[in-house]
Amino acid sequence: KNEVEQSPQNLTAQEGxxxxxxCSYSVGISALxxxxxxxxxxxxxxxxxxxxxxxxxRLIATINIQEKHSSLHxxxxxxxxxxxxxxxxxxxxxxxxxxxGTRLTIIP
Amino acid sequence: DVKVTQSSRYLVKRTGEKVFLECVQDMDHENMFWYRxxxxxxLRLIYFSYDVKMKEKGDIPxxxxxSREKKERFSLILESASTNQTSMYxxxxxxxxxxxxxxxxxxxxxxxxxx
Numbered sequence: 001k002n003e004v005e006q007s008p009q010n011l012t013a014q015e016g017x018x019x020x021x022x023c024s025y026s027v028g029i030s031a032l033x034x035x036x037x038x039x040x041x042x043x044x045x046x047x048x049x050x051x052x053x054x055x056x057x058r059l060i061a062t063i064n065i066q067e068k069h070s071s072l073h074x075x076x077x078x079x080x081x082x083x084x085x086x087x088x089x090x091x092x093x094x095x096x097x098x099x100x101g102t103r104l105t106i107i108p
Numbered sequence: 109d110v111k112v113t114q115s116s117r118y119l120v121k122r123t124g125e126k127v128f129l130e131c132v133q134d135m136d137h138e139n140m141f142w143y144r145x146x147x148x149x150x151l152r153l154i155y156f157s158y159d160v161k162m163k164e165k166g167d168i169p170x171x172x173x174x175s176r177e178k179k180e181r182f183s184l185i186l187e188s189a190s191t192n193q194t195s196m197y198x199x200x201x202x203x204x205x206x207x208x209x210x211x212x213x214x215x216x217x218x219x220x221x222x223x
Contacts, residue, residue, distance in 0.1 A: 004150065033212065041117075041196055041217030048211060086150070095166060096212075098150030 002027045002091050006099040014107055019074040021102045023087030026068065033096065034061050034072050035086040043086070046072070079106045111135075114199050114215035121222050127186040129218050131199030137213070138203060140182035141166075142174065145196040145217075154197075157182055189222045196220075 003026040013019055023032070034046040047054050047061040049070075054061050058077075063070040074081055087099040115130035133140065139158055143151040143166075153166030155174040163174050171193060175183045182201075186193055199215040 035212075035214075041198070041219070043198065043200075043212075043214035043217075045211045045213070088151075095153050095156070096151075098152075100148060100150050 002029070002089055002097045004087055004089055004097050004099040006085075006087050006102050008102060009100070010103045010105075012105045012107065013077055015078060017077050017106075019077050019081070019104065019106075021072045021085050021087075021104070023070045023072070023089075023099055024068060025087075025089045025097075027091055028065075028068070029089045029091045031090045032063055032070050033088040033090075034070075035088060037084040037086060037101065039083075046085075074104075077106045079108050082106050112199055112201055112213050112215040114197075114218045116218050117216060119218060119220045121189050121220065123190060123222060125189050125222075127189050127220065127222075129184040129186075129197055129199075129220070131182045131184070131215055132180050133182075133201040133213065134180065135201060135203070135213065136179065137201040138179075139201060140176065141200045141202075141212075142172075142182065142184045143198045143200065144168070145198055151198065154184065186220075189220075191222050194220060194222045 005024045007022045031050045033048050035043050037043045058075045060073040082105050084101040084103050086101045088096045112133045141156040142154045145151050157163045157176045173185045197218045200212045202212050
């Protein structure tokens with residue numbers, strides 16, 4: 001079974017700072033998802049990627065297949081970015097394995 | 109605007125009660141999923157469905173059943189609720205084969221407390 005580790009578990013930063021959240025997994029995968037969960041519970045899909053890099057607005061996701069590692073970056077962070085960010089990986093025909101999330105708090 | 113709607117945001121039930129959690133999606137997605145989320149644990153898959161009247165067990169199906177009589181609706185049933193089923197329940201849907209092909213769309217979640 002794939003193990004998914006996220007770091008840090010909690011992150012507090014000042015508005016405007018560059019944010020990096022990391023995700024490592026133990027076995028080869030076919031795809032990796034980054035999800036955002038706001039207080040109250042709803043989850044929004046941010047990215048799905050299997051190689052390289054994707055960018056959407058101030059969010060950038062990268063993946064290194066050889067190192068079994070992905071990062072989510074947020075540039076010019078804003079208080080509305082405060083949320084839990086969840087990494088999930090898909091290996092072969094298995095179901096998604098989710099990380100426990102990184103709680104991000106951006107202070108104005 | 110695409111949507112996955114869960115019928116109840118908050119429920120409080122007593123031990124032994126039968127509980128229905130309803131999920132409806134308006135995107136004509138083939139795949140629907142029920143997860144539970146507990147502090148310190150990642151989302152865990154309870155059941156999923158690839159088509160009407162089809163269901164597959166996920167990682168933690170014990171104590172749960174599901175129903176998918178129509179493509180847009182996927183129901184999670186707790187036949188006899190127990191306190192260890194107190195949790196946040198999340199429904200999701202996606203197009204195509206399983207979770208392989210793309211974006212997952214989640215509902216807002218249903219927080220169930222069993223007393």
